Amino acid sequence: MAPQAVAVLLSVVARLTKEPMKPDEPTWTPPPPDAEQPPAELRRILRLFHPYRGRLAVVGLLVGASSLVSVASPFLLREILDTAIPQGRTGLLSLLALGMILTAVMNSVFGVLQTLISTTVGQRVMHDLRTAVYTQLQRMPLAFFTKTRTGEVQSRIANDIGGMQATVTSTATSLVSNLTAVIATVVAMIALDWRLTVVSLLLLPVFVWISRRVGRERKKITTQRQKQMAAMAATVTESLSVSGILLGRTMGRSDSLTKSFTEESERLVDLEVRSSMAGRWRMSTIGIVMAAMPAVIYWAAGITLQSSGPAVSIGTLVAFVSLQQGLFRPAVSLLSTGVQMQTSLALFQRIFEYLDLTVDITEPENPVRLEKIRGEIRFENVDFSYDEKGAPTLSGVDVAVPAGGSLAVVGPTGSGKSTLSYLVPRLYDVTGGRVTLDGVDVRDLDFDTLARAIGVVSQETYLFHASVAENLRFAKPDATDDEIEAAARAAQIHDHIASLPDGYDTLVGERGYRFSGGEKQRLAIARTILRDPPVLILDEATSALDTRTEFAVQEAIDALSAGRTTLTIAHRLSTVRDADQIVVLDGGRTAERGSHEELLNRDGRYAALVRRDTQLAPAAAG
Numbered sequence: 001m002a003p004q005a006v007a008v009l010l011s012v013v014a015r016l017t018k019e020p021m022k023p024d025e026p027t028w029t030p031p032p033p034d035a036e037q038p039p040a041e042l043r044r045i046l047r048l049f050h051p052y053r054g055r056l057a058v059v060g061l062l063v064g065a066s067s068l069v070s071v072a073s074p075f076l077l078r079e080i081l082d083t084a085i086p087q088g089r090t091g092l093l094s095l096l097a098l099g100m101i102l103t104a105v106m107n108s109v110f111g112v113l114q115t116l117i118s119t120t121v122g123q124r125v126m127h128d129l130r131t132a133v134y135t136q137l138q139r140m141p142l143a144f145f146t147k148t149r150t151g152e153v154q155s156r157i158a159n160d161i162g163g164m165q166a167t168v169t170s171t172a173t174s175l176v177s178n179l180t181a182v183i184a185t186v187v188a189m190i191a192l193d194w195r196l197t198v199v200s201l202l203l204l205p206v207f208v209w210i211s212r213r214v215g216r217e218r219k220k221i222t223t224q225r226q227k228q229m230a231a232m233a234a235t236v237t238e239s240l241s242v243s244g245i246l247l248g249r250t251m252g253r254s255d256s257l258t259k260s261f262t263e264e265s266e267r268l269v270d271l272e273v274r275s276s277m278a279g280r281w282r283m284s285t286i287g288i289v290m291a292a293m294p295a296v297i298y299w300a301a302g303i304t305l306q307s308s309g310p311a312v313s314i315g316t317l318v319a320f321v322s323l324q325q326g327l328f329r330p331a332v333s334l335l336s337t338g339v340q341m342q343t344s345l346a347l348f349q350r351i352f353e354y355l356d357l358t359v360d361i362t363e364p365e366n367p368v369r370l371e372k373i374r375g376e377i378r379f380e381n382v383d384f385s386y387d388e389k390g391a392p393t394l395s396g397v398d399v400a401v402p403a404g405g406s407l408a409v410v411g412p413t414g415s416g417k418s419t420l421s422y423l424v425p426r427l428y429d430v431t432g433g434r435v436t437l438d439g440v441d442v443r444d445l446d447f448d449t450l451a452r453a454i455g456v457v458s459q460e461t462y463l464f465h466a467s468v469a470e471n472l473r474f475a476k477p478d479a480t481d482d483e484i485e486a487a488a489r490a491a492q493i494h495d496h497i498a499s500l501p502d503g504y505d506t507l508v509g510e511r512g513y514r515f516s517g518g519e520k521q522r523l524a525i526a527r528t529i530l531r532d533p534p535v536l537i538l539d540e541a542t543s544a545l546d547t548r549t550e551f552a553v554q555e556a557i558d559a560l561s562a563g564r565t566t567l568t569i570a571h572r573l574s575t576v577r578d579a580d581q582i583v584v585l586d587g588g589r590t591a592e593r594g595s596h597e598e599l600l601n602r603d604g605r606y607a608a609l610v611r612r613d614t615q616l617a618p619a620a621a622g
Contacts, residue, residue: 045348048128048168052121059117066110067184073103074188074319082315122168129161129168132355139359142427143386155230156354164347185323192320196297222346225271232264294321361426367446373453374403375534375565376438377424383432384419384588393419394588397433401581403534406566408576410609411585417569420585421537424567425454437535455533457557459540461524463515468497469504471523475531483530491526491556493519525556536561538568573606573613582606 049056076096084093137144137153145153189197301317378401384394394416401407409417422428423435426442434441437453463471472484479487484504488494496519500506508514508523515523528536538557554575570576577596584592584599584606591605599606 044352045345048125049121051128052124055117055121059114059121062110062114062117063180066107066114067180069103069106069110070181071184071188071323073100074192074322076100076103077322078192078315078319080315081318125168126161126164129164129351130157133157133161133351136355136357136359139362140357141360142422143360144357152230152233155233156350159229159233160347160350164344164351189320189323192316192323196300196320196324220346221271221274222344225268228264228268228271232261232268235261235264293324297321297324361429363447364444368440368444368449369446370438370440370449370453373449373534374438375453376403376436377401377407377535377565377567378436378439379420379423379433380436381433382420382423382430382435384416384423384428385431386419386428392431392588394585397585397588397590399581399583399590399593401565401567403438403565404563405581406561406568406579408568408570408579408582409585410570410573410576410582410606411591415585416588417585418539421456421539421567421569424535424537425450425456453533454535454537455528455531456537456539457521457524457528457560461517461520463508463520463523465507465509467502467505467507468523471508472504472527472530475527479530484526487526487530488523490529490559491522492559493522493526493556522556525560529560533564535565536567538566538570540569540571573610584609 076099080093080096083089084096133156186197186201297320298317379397379399382394382397383392385392397416397420399407409420411417419428423430424437424442429443434443436442437445437450442450464474469481469484472487473479476483481504485494488497488504497504497506506514538561557575566579568576568579576582579596581593582596582599583590584604586605592599592602594602600610
């Protein structure tokens with residue numbers, strides 16, 4: 001199917017000569033499945049193979065050599081039938097037969113080497129794509145993950161990139177190989193008999209048209225199928241997690257979740273069948289016609305002979321049919337490759353959507369690196385809004401925390417307490433004012449400085465499904481066993497770990513569910529102690545614990561906070577009494593500030609919050 005492949009290559013070359021297109025604005029909303037593929041996509045796909053152009057050049061040489069060797073065999077066959085056998089030349093017959101055997105051996109060797117190199121290149125390209133997507137997602141702001149289902153992200157990396165395996169490992173090589181084989185075969189056919197060649201290629205334009213129609217149809221279905229796979233992956237991730245199982249069973253929704261998953265799977269079955277059968281009858285028709293071509297060639301040769309036209313020798317006729325049959329495999333393969341390439345464009349498009357996402361929080365071109373961090377934190381007239389069109393979450397917040405000092409931020413739900421703490425490690429960036437660390441705007445610091453400077457212990461402790469020791473070493477990969485044990489002792493969790501049958505090798509389970517809430521918090525504290533940051537953020541670290549457990553965890557927090565700049569986001573006011581400074585937020589603004597005693601004496605909002613806590617304390621204790 002040479003014209004199909006030639007059309008693809010010429011299209012790429014033509015587009016490369018045009019002025020570069022202006023890149024579209026990145027968006028999290030994928031384009032409709034029937035949208036036209038932008039020319040930039042083809043250029044971009046080709047660039048994926050650019051680092052491996054040397055290996056691909058070797059593949060090209062092997063492909064060319066294999067094609068030349070392949071077309072030699074029919075000519076050897078013609079000489080056997082027209083010369084060696086009729087003339088009884090045994091020596092020539094032996095040489096020609098040996099030549100045919102050698103061509104088969106050489107083709108096999110070339111094929112193995114070609115497969116090895118092309119598969120290696122393809123797998124490296126897939127590795128590059130997976131790594132690029134994962135790296136891009138690691139750089140995305142927290143807002144992206146609050147708006148995106150985890151299963152969707154996993155599906156892009158696993159299903160979409162996995163679905164491109166055949167394309168990147170074999171399609172490019174197959175295109176070059178089959179295109180070369182088709183061109184070489186057609187040239188050889190013309191050399192044998194141009195009239196029979198014309199008869200053989202009469203239906204080629206029809207085949208090209210059919211394959212393009214099938215390709216567009218499959219591309220559209222593939223986009224829908226990948227979206228459905230992502231939806232199903234998200235359902236599995238959410239409903240089969242520990243939290244999902246607990247929620248489903250306690251709410252009596254297990255049957256409902258099973259029904260929902262069944263419906264998702266049924267939709268996927270329909271799309272998979274449609275994808276497999278799209279254009280199948282039309283492609284089968286091409287196969288039937290191609291398989292019937294030898295009969296047409298014999299018929300045409302017979303008609304030519306009966307009409308007293310130029311005779312075609314038996315050797316030429318057999319050699320031509322052999323070439324024509326050899327043309328069948330690469331021609332059909334090229335048709336399939338064209339279909340597969342159009343289908344794969346849908347997968348590449350989904351991957352490129354993630355690679356093109358805007359990274360809002362980036363490191364400056366010439367970042368500031370602080371070798372010695374004192375830990376002074378300042379919020380200077382800070383404004384912040386999650387949505388440009390919505391009301392501001394923080395407005396005009398102006399607070400300073402000296403190095404080694406402690407600040408507690410309290411207020412009603414939704415007042416912006418946690419948001420204020422997110423601005424220090426740059427989980428979000430301010431929309432007005434600035435946040436500084438040791439007098440330097442955090443937006444001017446390098447990421448390594450921020451990572452070394454700030455430790456966070458939040459209400460929701462996340463533990464990996466790994467051993468206790470591995471979870472602790474996440475903060476300091478080169479930590480010794482003695483350092484890990486010392487951190488655990490400081491967090492008052494060592495005795496419990498030591499009592500477990502496997503000690504520090506105990507698997508914590510999915511999200512740490514083998515440990516209680518207080519134990520997980522103390523593991524998180526031990527992890528932070530091991531990291532030893534000069535600035536500590538405690539984001540409602542004890543709010544989800546009962547009073548008795550809170551006291552135990554608070555002792556560990558007190559040990560952790562000693563000598564560090566501490567920013568405490570508190571729901572229970574009993575944990576903030578000893579803070580150097582307390583700020584009361586209300587509607588994103590600073591309503592009050594001062595020490596515990598000063599604020600009580602004012603009898604304002606803080607005093608009202610204290611009275612509320614005092615009334616709720618007996619109920620919580622019970």
